[in-house]
Amino acid sequence: MNLSIKRITNLLLFFAIATSGILKAQITITNNNMPVAGDTLRHSIAVADGSLDFSLTGADYNWDFSSLKFASQDIFYYKALSATPYSFYPKLAGTVGLKTADSVPLGITTLEQLYTFYKTSASSYTATATGFIVSGFPLASLYTDPDIIYNFPMKFNNSHTDHYSVKTSIPTIGSFKQEGDRNTTVEGWGKISTPYGANIPCLKIKAVKVEIDSLITSFFSFGIPVSTVTYTWLSAGEKIPLLEVTGTEFGGTFTPGVMRYRDSSRIQLMGIRDLKLSSNSIYPNPAKDKLFFKETISNGTSCLIYDVTGRVVLSGVISDNTLNIETLAPGTYQLFCLSTSGAIIRSFIKE
Template structure:
């Protein structure tokens, strides 16, 4: 208990010394050219109450549990594959995915493009999308920009803006993707936030996208609502949210599907290993071709093989009732790897060596 009290006292003192008035954010506080910003995905069950807010408020998310890591990499538009279409020194591209599959469609090299503009609205906007279909580049601008953040951004700001986007309508492409709608953003709190990354002054915003999306493929067309909400804690120096909890909105019901916070590189080898083999036994270790798994109790398990950089290499849903279960490791390079086992709300980590 003493350790918990000391941690709470440290957070309380840090909060008193920091947040005295709400911060104000401008374009310089958001991503620009060559910004490489790492984040950690947290287990949703570890987030707690993300709706709480107030003035000079203290948010304590120091107990967020690591799940995986990622990087947001912003490049000058001229350095991206769609530089022939998106250009300008205040235009930035971020690669979202190598491949996206939707039914019969496979999209590659998917980029979002952002822009810092001062007119007609001083804002950080979603300016366009670049994608490739059957080796054909398909870049497009928003005909009505999506203002993600309007400046100056400070406590009690309330903005409602529209957006509209469509891929080119041409016989050369068998599909069209359109989205139209509006975004409501409210800065509903300010204070200090603590995560495993640290403690900082912050502005809390809630931004909600209300969108009607339409996909047309050959003679078939279907539309669907795409309403998304994001709770964000923004700071002066980190450029992406210090913490973000996002998910889908259906009517008044919000379902979070992602929680991620700004972070430094975390080596999975630094995660405490479960030496008691409380969930799983595996052999041989070291191994060459297959890693055989034996669960020590009944249940459903999600098993991942992680590299030392934290990236998932293999994953599988396994049932302890099935016998002779194994993971093929023959294609892995000789190195140390991490087995991550998720059982309901518990997570276990084990090391193994690939010869």
């Protein structure tokens, strides 16, 4: 009798240990977890929160970002080639298109309806082509060196380095070229909590990217290198990141820029027509590293900065009547802050 009890006890102990190991085991991301044509995936852009450290990582780690506050929402529409303006390019067959911007001005011309086209295979998720419209003409090109976003199966401590390049000829102008290097590392696994859900099993990926976008003509070639760091948390149950934070890194310190997380529909509490506009103004304009407010504005006031395509490129908070914009690339932007005196909406130029 005692022997039977001992055996049962040992079996129960073995089962408990084995179950604990299974419950704590890291997940694996495969090609089955990537977006497909027809997916409409909602995400929220978060208000800046300087108290959060997105660089923390490790094995069996619990990331708690449930305090993130929603500022605005958007939807990623993944489309079959036939549903995009580039359906007559047979070399794009088998790809899934995602519109990345409505328009991008380049001085002597403007790119419109910008798309990136992706292919998913058992071994990778890759950007293989781009498309944009110039003067009403849809133009598309395959990458000469595809941009490998993820390698599969994706597990903790996996890493890869990738060089990518794509160049599109623009009639009567020249060409537009995007070229860069991506260094990707799966640097953590565990569970993440966001406003969308709590304790969701995930992998954390760090991608360091240096890219140069160049407009090339017979008279000049103009390009600006941009270096970014992106932290991404992926789960097996969602086709876009549970959380994606893009920013810059200097001296080992990460400064977040845009934070977006997978989300369900949230109701905006206030429409533009209901907003009281503030008379507060900003200076200098053009600005280099900081924007100053003419009238006093409370510390901690949240602000969003939009580029000319309508994308949120920076979220920040006011400190000592100042907003830090040093991570912005040179260009024209729209500032939106919601203060106690009303909404501050101003255009400015970053030098």
